[in-house]
Amino acid sequence: MEVRTRFAPSPTGFMHVGNLRTGLYAYLFAKQHGGTFILRIEDTDQGRYVEGATDAIFRTLKMAGIDYDEGPGKEKEGMIYVQSQRKALYKKYALELVEKGHAYYCFCQDRHVKDGGVGKYDKKCAHLSREEVQAHLDNGDPYVIRMRVPETDGVSEYDDMVYGHIAVAYKDMDDMIMLKSDGMPTYNFANVIDDHSMNITHILRGNEYLSSTPQYNLLYDFFGWQRPQYIHLAPIMRDHEHKLSKRYGDANFEDFVSKGYLPEAIVNYIALLGWSPKGNQEKLSMSDLIEQFSIDGLSQSPSIFDPVKMRWLNKEYITALSPEAFAEAARPFFAKSKAYGKYDEELIFKLLQPRLETLGDIPEMIDFVEEWDGYDLELFVHQKNKTDKDLAKTILTAALPVLENTPWDNDSILGALSELAPTLGVKKGAVLWCVRIAIAGRAVTPGGASEMAVLLGKETSLSRIKGSIVRL
RNA sequence: GGCCCCAUGGUCAAGUGGUUAAGACACCGCCCUUUCACGGCGGCCACCCGGGUUCGAAUCCCGGUGGGGUCACCA
Numbered sequence: 405m406e407v408r409t410r411f412a413p414s415p416t417g418f419m420h421v422g423n424l425r426t427g428l429y430a431y432l433f434a435k436q437h438g439g440t441f442i443l444r445i446e447d448t449d450q451g452r453y454v455e456g457a458t459d460a461i462f463r464t465l466k467m468a469g470i471d472y473d474e475g476p477g478k479e480k481e482g483m484i485y486v487q488s489q490r491k492a493l494y495k496k497y498a499l500e501l502v503e504k505g506h507a508y509y510c511f512c513q514d515r516h517v518k519d520g521g522v523g524k525y526d527k528k529c530a531h532l533s534r535e536e537v538q539a540h541l542d543n544g545d546p547y548v549i550r551m552r553v554p555e556t557d558g559v560s561e562y563d564d565m566v567y568g569h570i571a572v573a574y575k576d577m578d579d580m581i582m583l584k585s586d587g588m589p590t591y592n593f594a595n596v597i598d599d600h601s602m603n604i605t606h607i608l609r610g611n612e613y614l615s616s617t618p619q620y621n622l623l624y625d626f627f628g629w630q631r632p633q634y635i636h637l638a639p640i641m642r643d644h645e646h647k648l649s650k651r652y653g654d655a656n657f658e659d660f661v662s663k664g665y666l667p668e669a670i671v672n673y674i675a676l677l678g679w680s681p682k683g684n685q686e687k688l689s690m691s692d693l694i695e696q697f698s699i700d701g702l703s704q705s706p707s708i709f710d711p712v713k714m715r716w717l718n719k720e721y722i723t724a725l726s727p728e729a730f731a732e733a734a735r736p737f738f739a740k741s742k743a744y745g746k747y748d749e750e751l752i753f754k755l756l757q758p759r760l761e762t763l764g765d766i767p768e769m770i771d772f773v774e775e776w777d778g779y780d781l782e783l784f785v786h787q788k789n790k791t792d793k794d795l796a797k798t799i800l801t802a803a804l805p806v807l808e809n810t811p812w813d814n815d816s817i818l819g820a821l822s823e824l825a826p827t828l829g830v831k832k833g834a835v836l837w838c839v840r841i842a843i844a845g846r847a848v849t850p851g852g853a854s855e856m857a858v859l860l861g862k863e864t865s866l867s868r869i870k871g872s873i874v875r876l
Numbered sequence: 877g878g879c880c881c882c883a884u885g886g887u888c889a890a891g892u893g894g895u896u897a898a899g900a901c902a903c904c905g906c907c908c909u910u911u912c913a914c915g916g917c918g919g920c921c922a923c924c925c926g927g928g929u930u931c932g933a934a935u936c937c938c939g940g941u942g943g944g945g946u947c948a949c950c951a
Contacts, residue, residue, distance in 0.1 A: 414951050449950055524947075548949055567881065576879050576947090584949040591951045612945050615880035638882075644943070673888095676900090680889055684899045703889080705882050706944065713888065713901040723914085759913055789911095822910050836911035844912090852911035 407439030408605045411465075411472070412595070414446040415457035419464045420655040421709070422610075422640040422648040425674040429637065430608040431470045432675075432697040442602055443475030445486045446595075448588045464657050467667045469690050474602075483602065487594050494589035497597050497627070498549045498582050506626040507582060508532070510550045511540045524578040525550065549583040551593075551623060560618035565635045566702045567611070572618040580619060592616070596623045604632055611636040635699060640677050641708045648709055655709065664737055664763025669718040677707040687720050715761040722760050730757050734766060741767040742774035751859060755850040772844050773860060776868060779845030781875060789834040796838045797876040800869050802828055803839055807869070812862040817854040842872035 411427035413419065434441040443465070447453055458476075465472065472478065475485045484490050501507035510529040530552060532540075540547065554574050561571035582593035589597070599607060613620075614636045624631045640648045648655045660670050672688055680703070681688065681696045688696065725733065731753050738744055743752065752770060760766065784796035791799075803824060810820040821839060825832045840853035843865045849856055857865045 412951090416951080446951065452950065546949095570880070572880070578947070581949055586949075588949085590949070595951090610945090611881070612951095615946055618880095636881090639944075641944085647944080676888070678888095682890095684890090686888095686900060703882095707889090708887060710887050710901070716901055755913095758915095818910065825910090832910050840911060847912080849912055851913080852909090854911070856912085 405605065407434055407437035408442065408603050409434040409439065409608060410442040410444050410599065410602060410604050411470075412444040412446045412598075412609075413461050414449065414452070414591075415454060415461060416449070416452045417454050417457055417650050418460050418656045418658060420648055420650055421657055421660070421670065421674045422655065424464060424468060424657050424671075425640065425677065426608060426610060426637060427465065427470060428468070428671060428675060428693075429635075429679070429697070429702075430606075431472075432694050433606060433608065433635070433699075434473075435694045436697055439605075440473045441471075442604070443472040443485065444598060444602070445476060446591060447486060447488045448591060448594055450488070450586075450588070460658065467661060468657070468671050469667065487598065488588070490594075490598070491587060491589075493601075494594055494597055495583060495587065498589070498593070501551065501582070501623075501626055502549060504626065505552065507549050507551050509537050509540070509547045510579075510581075511545050511547050513546070527579060530579065546585040548581045548585050550579040550581050551619070551626075553577045553579055553619070553622065560622055562617060562621055562631065562634065564614065564617075565606075565633055565699050566704060567614060567636055570614060570618065572615060577619050577622075582623075592620065593623070596620050599632060600624070600627070600629050606633045606635055608635045608637060611638055635702070638678055638703055638706045640674070641706045643708060647706075660714075662764075664760075664765065665714065665718050666721045666733065666763075669721040670714065672721075673714040673717045677709065678703045687717065719761045722763070723758055725757070727753065727757070734763055737763040737766040738770070741770050743770045747773055747859060752850075755855060755859070759850050769848075769850055772846050772849065776843075776845045779841075783841045783845070783847055784838060784876075786834075786837055789831065789837045791830075791834045791837055793876055795830070795834070796842070797873060799828060799830065799835050799838045800842055800873050800876070803835065804866065804869050804873070807857075807862075807866060812858065814854045814858050817857050821853065839869070843868045 409430040411430045413423060413427070431441045433439075443461075445458060445461070447458075462476075474480050474483070479485065498507060502509065508530055509532070510525075512525075512528055529550070556574060558574045559571050560574065560577070561569065563569050580592055581590050583589055598604075617634055617636075621631050642648050642655070650656075657670060661667060668689070671690065672686075672693075675688065675693050675697075676686060679697070679701050681701060682698070685692075722730065722733075731749075734753060734756065738749070738752070756766060756769065760769070781793055785792050803821060806820050806824050807817065810816050821835050822832045825835045828835070836853040840849060840856055841847075843853070843860055844856050845868075851859070860868070
């Protein structure tokens with residue numbers, strides 16, 4: 405049987421990586437089985453709809469490299485993939501269940517106000533007579549349609565592919581609302597109808613649905629439909645107590661991209677949160693993921709999102725880029741730097757590529773070429789090189805005339821400074837450290853002393869050394 | 877509170893009755909590099925607690941504890 409999975413986000417804002425991961429897994433599972441991956445937009449809550457959110461879903465999926473086979477813009481046989489446009493369908497099915505006695509009209513007006521209390525609906529309208537219902541309807545009273553959970557000692561159970569056997573007693577289930585008074589279906593109901601009508605075989609979703617799934621299964625049973633397989637996913641957490649949420653702005657996929665994370669790296673990283681491959685390889689391309697994804701590699705417990713590890717993976721991806729691809733990816737970020745357009749871009753990129761964790765680090769990494777005044781003189785104090793400010797002054801004073809007479813290329817500068825060291829009775833490292841600090845004014849630079857000197861040019865380098873001597 | 881789920885180092889995690897309890901990130905140290913980084917090598921660090929079952933338990937069972945989820949005309 406063909407495997408069909410779906411990703412069903414609701415357009416209520418940007419897409420955070422936890423959400424995206426659910427879509428990713430659904431995609432991987434379908435592709436791995438040569439199946440079909442479907443995108444469905446769940447916009448039944450008109451109140452929470454956010455303008456542009458649907459486009460954000462499309463953009464994010466595209467950047468992430470997740471192609472859907474069916475969905476908005478890729479309709480199959482007249483199927484509609486946007487819930488709000490399927491309204492009529494839900495009502496038809498809801499009434500069918502009313503007819504069968506598995507659902508009923510409810511005219512209670514006060515139940516939708518959350519009173520802080522907990523509990524189930526009291527079934528006040530569950531046993532209204534046909535006449536009473538008709539009277540309300542004739543009167544134009546607003547109503548909702550509720551499912552009728554059997555009032556017996558039964559249990560609804562199923563086997564989840566990651567959590568195993570789940571059972572919930574009827575008495576613990578609520579007569580949930582299927583159709584709201586505005587005529588829109590609730591998520592709970594629309595989901596079942598849609599998943600069935602789109603022939604979804606495997607449902608991947610967050611485990612917050614683990615305990616309500618028996619209720620959905622009841623619906624499948626009422627209709628006489630075959631139940632799908634369930635693959636519930638443990639959440640991605642911000643910390644031990646909090647799930648990743650839209651409020652945690654940093655978890656926004658597009659935000660990460662604009663901060664200089666490569667989409668492939670983000671996708672790779674989130675794939676590893678809650679799933680682990682059989683081997684020890686962690687850098688996995690989309691096709692690796694499709695090949696290696698497996699249900700038994702899914703975790704039942706939550707994972708905490710670790711930005712530090714994602715930075716590391718991002719670095720792996722940046723390093724692996726060809727110089728051309730790196731230049732293309734890096735240029736928009738370099739454009740924000742004060743150095744943009746003033747120095748040898750090719751040289752800068754060559755120095756930068758192996759040292760970056762995110763592209764967004766480019767400006768602060770390279771801005772020293774334009775920002776140098778007033779740096780902290782304590783930088784000259786270095787234990788390993790045994791340097792301090794006095795020694796720095798001595799070294800720089802000696803280095804200045806040497807450099808003035810040195811051809812301005814990497815090897816010459818390095819050679820000249822290396823030869824200078826023994827005449828001063830210090831190690832090469834000490835000379836190079838002091839020169840690098842003097843011309844860059846930073847502890848960390850995208851290259852050594854000679855490379856920075858070449859980048860800055862002879863004139864700037866020498867004037868910075870002079871300036872440093874004066875300050876020392 | 878009822879119901880459902882979860883529990884291996886700081887973090888991601890392997891592990892499905894017998895292992896010196898993998899690997900990765902982070903951290904620390906050493907080496908390499910005529911300089912910063914990169915890189916290489918090494919180190920530190922874990923089975924929530926208590927009872928069972930068993931010759932033997934991280935692994936199976938029960939009970940605690942802790943955490944998450946759910947109990948909406950939100951998804």
